[in-house]
Amino acid sequence: AQSVSQHNHHVILSEAASLELGCNYSYGGTVNLFWYVQYPGQHLQLLLKYFSGDPLVKGIKGFEAEFIKSKFSFNLRKPSVQWSDTAEYFCAAIQGAQKLVFGQGTRLTINP
Amino acid sequence: GAVVSQHPSWVICKSGTSVKIECRSLDFQATTMFWYRQFPKQSLMLMATSNEGSKATYEQGVEKDKFLINHASLTLSTLTVTSAHPEDSSFYICSASGQGFSSEQYFGPGTRLTVT
Numbered sequence: 001a002q003s004v005s006q007h008n009h010h011v012i013l014s015e016a017a018s019l020e021l022g023c024n025y026s027y028g029g030t031v032n033l034f035w036y037v038q039y040p041g042q043h044l045q046l047l048l049k050y051f052s053g054d055p056l057v058k059g060i061k062g063f064e065a066e067f068i069k070s071k072f073s074f075n076l077r078k079p080s081v082q083w084s085d086t087a088e089y090f091c092a093a094i095q096g097a098q099k100l101v102f103g104q105g106t107r108l109t110i111n112p
Numbered sequence: 113g114a115v116v117s118q119h120p121s122w123v124i125c126k127s128g129t130s131v132k133i134e135c136r137s138l139d140f141q142a143t144t145m146f147w148y149r150q151f152p153k154q155s156l157m158l159m160a161t162s163n164e165g166s167k168a169t170y171e172q173g174v175e176k177d178k179f180l181i182n183h184a185s186l187t188l189s190t191l192t193v194t195s196a197h198p199e200d201s202s203f204y205i206c207s208a209s210g211q212g213f214s215s216e217q218y219f220g221p222g223t224r225l226t227v228t
Binding site: 034036042043044045046049090099100102103104105107 | 146153154155156157158161171205207216217219220221222
């Protein structure tokens with residue numbers, strides 16, 4: 001079965017540190033990729049998405065992600081995190097008419 | 113744009129009773145709605161997919177007689193948890209899209225169900 005893996009379960013950083021969250025998918029062929037964020041007590045929000053084109057995707061709140069096809073990866077990055085970035089982050093993938101599959105999620109804690 | 117609401121945001125019910133959760137797309141027509149379940153500190157698991165006017169498609173292992181899904185209009189889908197038990201306690205999240213699986217899904221805020 002197709003799967004999405006997030007290897008970092010809980011990441012703790014200090015403010016202004018750089019962030020990179022890993023995401024790997026098992027799909028072959030064309031795949032659409034997403035990063036969602038879930039702030040405490042709030043609903044899932046789309047950070048960014050990759051469908052095609054430039055593999056470096058820029059999203060909201062200063063986040064970006066790079067699609068590396070050869071590595072089946074779509075890692076999320078932010079050069080300088082803020083306390084308000086504390087949240088749960090989910091990577092997800094979909095292929096064609098199949099269902100959206102989520103990774104296990106990464107809890108990010110930013111210490112002020 | 114693309115706002116999805118859920119009601120109620122939280123509900124507590126007694127074991128054996130049924131609970132209905134509503135999912136509405138507020139500013140777009142949702143041809144497809146999805147229902148997910150999220151356990152504490154875990155990811156979202158798709159329960160079922162519903163297209164307006166047709167029967168829902170359930171994922172393997174999800175009891176269709178227990179989790180009744182109705183998608184009667186392009187802006188409303190309901191999930192009814194019948195004869196709820198404590199193990200049904202969870203966070204239920206709906207999402208909606210305008211063009212089926214391949215288009216972006218917009219997520220509701222979720223409903224916390226606690227069965228006592």
